Amino acid sequence: MLIDTAAEFEVRDYLRMEMMPHFLCPGCGHGIALRALLWAIHDLGIDKDKLAVVSGIGCAGRLSAYIDANTFHVTHGRPLAYATGLALARPDLHVVVITGDGDCLAIGGNHLIHACRRNLKLTCLMLNNEVYGMTGGQVSPTTSETRLTTTTPLGNQEPHFDACALASAAGAGFVGREVTHHVPKLKELIKAGLEHPGFAFVEVLTDCTEIFGRKNDMGSSPEMIMRQTSGIRPNAYRNTVDTPFRPNNLPTGILTKNDRPEYGTAYRRAAAARTGVS
Amino acid sequence: MNAVDTALTGKRAVKLISGNHACALGAIAAGCRFFAGYPITPSSEIAERLARHLPEVDGVFVQMEDEIASMAAVIGASMGGVKAMTATSGPGFSLKQENLGYAAGAEIPCVIVNVMRGGPSTGMPTRPSQADIMQARWGSHGDYPIIVLTPASVGEIYSETIRAFDLAEQCRSPVVLLYDQVIAQLSETVALDSSGRSSGKQRQWASGPRADFKPYGGEDIPAMARPGDGYRVHTTGLTHSESGFPTQNPETVTRNLSRLFSKLERHRDLIDSWESLGCDDADVVIAAIGISARAARRAVEMCREQGLRVGLFRPITLWPFPEAALRDLAAGARAVLVPEMNNGQLRLEVERVLGGMPVEGLHLFSGEAITPADIAACAAALAKGA
Numbered sequence: 001m002l003i004d005t006a007a008e009f010e011v012r013d014y015l016r017m018e019m020m021p022h023f024l025c026p027g028c029g030h031g032i033a034l035r036a037l038l039w040a041i042h043d044l045g046i047d048k049d050k051l052a053v054v055s056g057i058g059c060a061g062r063l064s065a066y067i068d069a070n071t072f073h074v075t076h077g078r079p080l081a082y083a084t085g086l087a088l089a090r091p092d093l094h095v096v097v098i099t100g101d102g103d104c105l106a107i108g109g110n111h112l113i114h115a116c117r118r119n120l121k122l123t124c125l126m127l128n129n130e131v132y133g134m135t136g137g138q139v140s141p142t143t144s145e146t147r148l149t150t151t152t153p154l155g156n157q158e159p160h161f162d163a164c165a166l167a168s169a170a171g172a173g174f175v176g177r178e179v180t181h182h183v184p185k186l187k188e189l190i191k192a193g194l195e196h197p198g199f200a201f202v203e204v205l206t207d208c209t210e211i212f213g214r215k216n217d218m219g220s221s222p223e224m225i226m227r228q229t230s231g232i233r234p235n236a237y238r239n240t241v242d243t244p245f246r247p248n249n250l251p252t253g254i255l256t257k258n259d260r261p262e263y264g265t266a267y268r269r270a271a272a273a274r275t276g277v278s
Numbered sequence: 279m280n281a282v283d284t285a286l287t288g289k290r291a292v293k294l295i296s297g298n299h300a301c302a303l304g305a306i307a308a309g310c311r312f313f314a315g316y317p318i319t320p321s322s323e324i325a326e327r328l329a330r331h332l333p334e335v336d337g338v339f340v341q342m343e344d345e346i347a348s349m350a351a352v353i354g355a356s357m358g359g360v361k362a363m364t365a366t367s368g369p370g371f372s373l374k375q376e377n378l379g380y381a382a383g384a385e386i387p388c389v390i391v392n393v394m395r396g397g398p399s400t401g402m403p404t405r406p407s408q409a410d411i412m413q414a415r416w417g418s419h420g421d422y423p424i425i426v427l428t429p430a431s432v433g434e435i436y437s438e439t440i441r442a443f444d445l446a447e448q449c450r451s452p453v454v455l456l457y458d459q460v461i462a463q464l465s466e467t468v469a470l471d472s473s474g475r476s477s478g479k480q481r482q483w484a485s486g487p488r489a490d491f492k493p494y495g496g497e498d499i500p501a502m503a504r505p506g507d508g509y510r511v512h513t514t515g516l517t518h519s520e521s522g523f524p525t526q527n528p529e530t531v532t533r534n535l536s537r538l539f540s541k542l543e544r545h546r547d548l549i550d551s552w553e554s555l556g557c558d559d560a561d562v563v564i565a566a567i568g569i570s571a572r573a574a575r576r577a578v579e580m581c582r583e584q585g586l587r588v589g590l591f592r593p594i595t596l597w598p599f600p601e602a603a604l605r606d607l608a609a610g611a612r613a614v615l616v617p618e619m620n621n622g623q624l625r626l627e628v629e630r631v632l633g634g635m636p637v638e639g640l641h642l643f644s645g646e647a648i649t650p651a652d653i654a655a656c657a658a659a660l661a662k663g664a
Contacts, residue, residue, distance in 0.1 A: 085354025271333030
């Protein structure tokens with residue numbers, strides 16, 4: 001059941017308007033994901049002063065600068081590690097990580113699996129556009145097989161990473177996936193992640209039209225968004241015509257939810273129990 | 279009363295402890311309430327001590343998944359307003375460098391302990407070295423200022439750890455505590471007395487109206503906005519303007535980086551620290567740090583017993599290098615000797631500072647500490663030849 005709060009949500013209330021115009025390419029799906037995040041924050045009534053957004057490097061990493069909150073744009077692959085320190089030191093803050101598929105799964109992969117395992121209260125939003133967009137369109141861990149990128153001129157031979165399966169296997173308390181095609185559903189998923197008492201991993205399937213889509217002859221931004229759910233395949237591109245835009249077996253919605261003890265709470269409880277013991 | 283209590287209350291107690299233990303207690307005394315680390319010889323005892331003691335003072339210890347994450351978590355905690363530290367050794371120090379550069383560029387206070395062991399690469403994990411002198415100064419990419427302190431005894435590790443936190447807070451800078459495996463794992467009696475040593479210095483926090491606050495404004499060390507205080511600022515590793523937001527405007531970049539590059543120079547009075555012995559009439563001045571300086575101190579005595587005029591200059595703050603002091607103290611000398619456990623790193627800096635003066639190196643990288651006899655023999659030969 002989706003609650004329609006669109007009428008009362010004004011995205012400008014949560015943006016640093018002095019930073020506009022933003023730097024995203026025409027057709028980029030990241031703005032849709034950002035809107036969904038801010039809408040979820042609005043719905044939950046999270047105080048902007050108590051909101052900390054930590055982001056890594058890449059197109060997704062640049063989004064934190066647009067959010068009117070305490071924002072930290074850190075090093076490539078490390079936003080979860082920075083956020084771990086911040087959230088442990090300041091349990092009163094609501095800490096959100098924005099990362100991309102390369103930032104989170106390649107250079108930052110180790111931090112992701114241990115953040116899932118540790119289960120510290122954090123919400124990690126991974127924007128998956130299948131490509132390193134900022135650096136000009138190189139293959140990423142989530143690039144679908146056979147796709148063309150600047151570093152896979154022969155077509156990608158590596159299987160794509162299922163980030164949600166990884167996060168679930170590593171022990172994340174909350175794992176979900178949604179597409180930018182359906183903003184209210186995405187917003188509700190992010191809300192559920194923000195409300196989760198432990199580590200929440202939310203993968204957003206989004207589109208890179210300018211660099212990835214163009215290279216793979218995938219049409220305009222609306223056409224790419226439509227492909228997210230309709231399963232439309234590019235009808236002709238060399239010998240890769242049988243490859244769907246995304247693997248058909250990527251499920252969406254809440255995929256994992258459990259109530260394992262939250263790390264920070266458990267640590268402080270154990271510390272309190274020991275106080276006075278030398 | 280346990281050692282942590284002593285560190286907190288400032289009451290005097292004499293304890294027989296190791297250098298790494300002293301470092302952990304110094305951190306507690308300085309107000310460190312967050313430690314993130316990763317096990318590595320010969321620094322692990324610092325993490326082990328703080329894993330025990332931080333929960334006792336309402337602090338947080340976390341063992342992270344790797345060295346990179348440890349450095350990142352420390353910066354994250356400090357950005358949240360909590361004094362934070364990590365500890366490592368050579369290979370781990372290499373891994374921390376990118377994020378250390380972030381702390382330098384974004385001006386986030388933090389303390390990084392590097393217990394030097396033999397290198398390169400995995401090297402000799404249980405053997406001492408002083409081969410990270412240059413890495414401590416230049417290890418991260420780009421130009422940046424950094425403070426590096428080099429204690430030479432267990433007691434000095436305690437007091438310099440406290441000073442490291444004070445300087446990190448006052449200068450909004452990462453501070454590296456650099457010492458060798460010998461004093462890390464050497465046990466000595468230490469007077470734990472934080473009163474008068476721990477100033478408990480805090481960074482300057484942002485105050486006043488949000489509209490007037492510039493996260494990197496002013497000519498000196500800017501005040502920092504604490505998350506939750508309503509300033510909602512942006513912190514980035516990108517080159518930023520006074521507003522904290524990224525910029526590539528050449529004039530703005532030049533202005534802001536110039537302030538960054540010169541900020542430690544403007545506070546030399548706080549930062550500079552050295553010790554000298556018998557330099558006034560010295561023909562030969564020995565310049566050394568850490569355990570090599572302790573051997574050199576004995577070597578000075580041995581030379582003096584032979585009637586040779588030999589002195590010692592020991593930087594306690596290694597970077598920025600106390601160059602004025604060295605120039606002054608070595609002004610009357612005819613040669614300088616630099617004994618160090620590496621292939622000649624401190625010597626490079628001494629040569630630069632003294633431009634043209636004969637500088638001799640005594641370099642040992644066998645995994646052994648340099649003996650007083652070896653230094654004395656070298657210094658005596660120089661003194662007699664001088």
